[in-house]
Amino acid sequence: MFAIDRIRRQFPVFRLTDDHPALVYLDNAATTQKPMVVIERLQQFYGHENANIHRGIYRLAHKATQSYERARTKVANFLNAKQPEEVVFCRGTTEAINMVAQGLRHQVTSEDEILVTAMEHHANYVPWQTLCKQTGASFRVAPLKENGSLDLYLLGKMLNKKTRVLAFTHISNTLGTINPVSEIVELAKKHQCLTVLDAAQSVAFDQVDVQDLNCDFLAFSGHKIFGPMGIGVLYGKTELLADLYPYQQGGGMITEVTEQESRFKNPPHGLEAGTPPVAEAIALGTALDFVSEIGLLNIREHSQKTLNYALDGLNRLGKVNTLGPGSGTSNIISFVMDMIHPHDVATILGEAGVAVRAGHHCCQPLMQALGINSTVRASFSIYNDTDDADRLIDALKTVQKIMS
Template identity: 45%
Template sequence: MLDIQKIRADFPILNCTVNGKPLIYFDNGATSQKPQVVIDAISNYYKEINANIHRGVHTLSQLATDAYEVSRGKVQQHINAKHSHEVIFTSGTTQGINLVASSFTALIKAGDEIMVSALEHHSNIVPWQFLCERTGATLVVIPMNDKGELIMEEYDRLLSEKTKIVAVNHISNALGTINPIEEIIAKAHHVGAAVLIDGAQATPHLRPDVQALDCDFYVFSGHKICGPTGVGILYGKEAWLNQLPPYMGGGEMIKEVTFEKTTYADLPHKFEAGTPNIADGIALGTAIDYLNGIGFENIQKQEKELLAYATAKLLEIEGLKIYGTSENKTSVVSFNIEGIHPYDIGTIIDKLGVAVRTGHHCTQPIMNYFNIPGTVRASFSFYNTKEEIDIFVDSVKKAKTMLS
């Protein structure tokens, strides 16, 4: 059993008040809160070893380089990548997807197909639309059903030798659905397609094993796993990263530059142009250590209990409908109350100290499927409690009374 109160004490912001009420933070799907050890890691970098990396012979530069590369190694171990140079630091999930989609331009031609799913975040739709516009390829969409699950029979039908890359999320940010990515990956490889997995919503809840999954690319963000904003990870198989051209040009990603020709550095530096986000890259490693110290089995157990409890309590409210009812889902509840706009509910419960997300959650195709303007989304983390859920449900009831 987790000592939740002891864990909560690690997060300074959880002790604050909002509008005179104790903060109840249920917007973890947007960004998680940060433990003190991560905050300290950022501060300590600037206080003790602030210097540019990979370029200096002086002591501070070497210390900063060592700390940054240790963090890369922690990520490698955490996701079970075969090589540390398969781990590319990015600014977040969005940049990781854009990097792959942009670099894939050299490999795609008119008539090829790029496949995404109906459950994708805009960040895993728009970059592939850009790729299609550049190359004349076609975007193909795996449809979903009323439970918020992908229709796998349609996936089987849509896959063909024209499919060059399949890009799907591991877990839906809007509905919490956990997609059958093992099956998706295996079937895509059978027709010769590469696979990119958007793990932004998965990595807070589980520990991906990229070798066991056999995905070609896996992307995620630091700020959703108790790390800082502005840093993320692109994992790519060595063979793919060697095949793709660089995404950005500049310092660090070069081996030799003349006005006639430039040759590129080896992995991972080929994709890490310019001065990186050093402090946050180091702190990402600290966040990974923190989560592994708690244990992902413990995290999953706590979040599963919170999801079941919140679902049951919310369904007691007359006129409330939950969107995303797959049995295989994570700790996200998206809902509406008949006749009430989700924004109005979110605004009122904020006055009671409850932070949730309202709107389309950067998943407009999902909202269009259900013919709704958006939802109220409550997303729970391991540091949340059933007592907080009780207050949240009471606040929703109050909002309903005021708005009905």
């Protein structure tokens, strides 16, 4: 039994206040709310454990370093990485992907091709487009089928011996489509092509096992898995991380600096220039413990069930088109309402205390492929239940009434 009341009580944002009476929060794909344990962990660090890491010889600094490195181990275990050294802390998914793209800059040539898909978030699109402009490599975009799923046949055809990188998302942040990662990685491996997986939406929804998926790199953000903003993770296979040129240089990442030359540390520390967000990394570890305690299988089952309940209500409303082939398979759903602009929907929903996202969801190429300008997106998490779904549907009825 999924103890939703017990879970909800751990999130202060859901306590009734004048600011947001009975908040129905369905914007989890943008960021998740924070449980008390995570907030307290940040407070504990800044209040009682604050020191910079990897430098001080005193006890406080040593303890901070230990906690930070322990968080790295937690992330490694969470992803089933072979070793903690495969985990690089960074600001989030966006920085992780930029780190890989710019880290490869000196290896990619004008002969190479970089392949992404038409459903990527700008974070897994623009850095590759830029890398191609810098190096003269060709930027290629694997198309979607009419129903919005990835066309695996065409993807397979586009992969060739020139393809240096295939960057793709695990779960589409807009459509909720789940891509068959292992199958895609296998296709890429036939051409010795590097695979970069955007797991921003999947880590808080399903078990992500990097050894099982066999991707070369993987990126996610702490704030989408109940952790703090400003902390994220780049996972990379050891030998591949070592090939990345550090895209930032400075303190903490060097072994020796002379007047004309510098030598860098091995990963992960060689890729973590400057003081990292220490408290946030530690609190991310706490968030992962929180998730593991509930269990990702439970989370998946619960969010799917809630989403399917909402989907059923949406379909019964009429004049609502849900998008993508993944309707009901993940925790994200996008829809458009006949002749009603998503921003008008979101404003009226917002007034009813229902928080959804309206817009292009940082996926302009996807919107172009689908021939639309924007959608309404509802994304569910552990604290959402069928009451939330009912409130969404009721508010949508108000939308239809006002806009008819």
